[in-house]
Amino acid sequence: EIVMTQSPATLSLSPGERATLSCRASQSISGTHLSWYQHKPGQAPRLLIYGASTRATGIPARFSGSGSGTDFTLTISSLQPEDFAVYFCQQDSYLPYSFGQGTKLEIK
Amino acid sequence: EVQLVQSGAEVKKPGESLKISCKGSGYSFTTYWIGWVRQMPGKGLEWMGIVYPGDSDTRYGPSFQGQVTLSVDKSSSTAYLQWSSLKASDTATYYCARRSRWGGDFGMDVWGQGTTVTVSS
Numbered sequence: 001e002i003v004m005t006q007s008p009a010t011l012s013l014s015p016g017e018r019a020t021l022s023c024r025a026s027q028s029i030s031g032t033h034l035s036w037y038q039h040k041p042g043q044a045p046r047l048l049i050y051g052a053s054t055r056a057t058g059i060p061a062r063f064s065g066s067g068s069g070t071d072f073t074l075t076i077s078s079l080q081p082e083d084f085a086v087y088f089c090q091q092d093s094y095l096p097y098s099f100g101q102g103t104k105l106e107i108k
Numbered sequence: 109e110v111q112l113v114q115s116g117a118e119v120k121k122p123g124e125s126l127k128i129s130c131k132g133s134g135y136s137f138t139t140y141w142i143g144w145v146r147q148m149p150g151k152g153l154e155w156m157g158i159v160y161p162g163d164s165d166t167r168y169g170p171s172f173q174g175q176v177t178l179s180v181d182k183s184s185s186t187a188y189l190q191w192s193s194l195k196a197s198d199t200a201t202y203y204c205a206r207r208s209r210w211g212g213d214f215g216m217d218v219w220g221q222g223t224t225v226t227v228s229s
Contacts, residue, residue: 050210050215
């Protein structure tokens, strides 16, 4: 079973700043099977990035993804007020598919 | 519009059975896997399992194997998650989501609104 570990658990930043979120897999996975989601309270999760680096439909260009093998990164270039939320990575390269524990991005 | 619409909130007692639903519309329901995700109060997302409506092929996460049953009804484009005997620890919000493919890339691009299940005596 692949364990996805996200860091940091909480990231405190101000609007306009750059956010860098990390996701590490316990073994190498295909980047085509790594996705990132944004989750706000009371809402369904929202797909941001699939294939490690492709933005989903309607996702602003300030969101970008990178990485391969075991290390992946989600970057938000200039934080907007609506970006403060919890972010999850997920691998669906190997069953059972698994999520990271999440990074909470909070306003400083 | 492509969407997944889930059934409403449930309040049940321990030991009771429950079946919640996820109805797809606006796309070919039988050609996309449907996954189920649990979020316990104050916790993160947990992958429960996935079902392919085309042939009902089903895979479960190890924590959920034997604890829940995933099924589909192709005729109504509906996926189901069911319990035969609920526990208090099943209290959570459950999401269904469509697993899509873009070339060789994958992701869950359409999500239901979530169904909150509360199990309490």
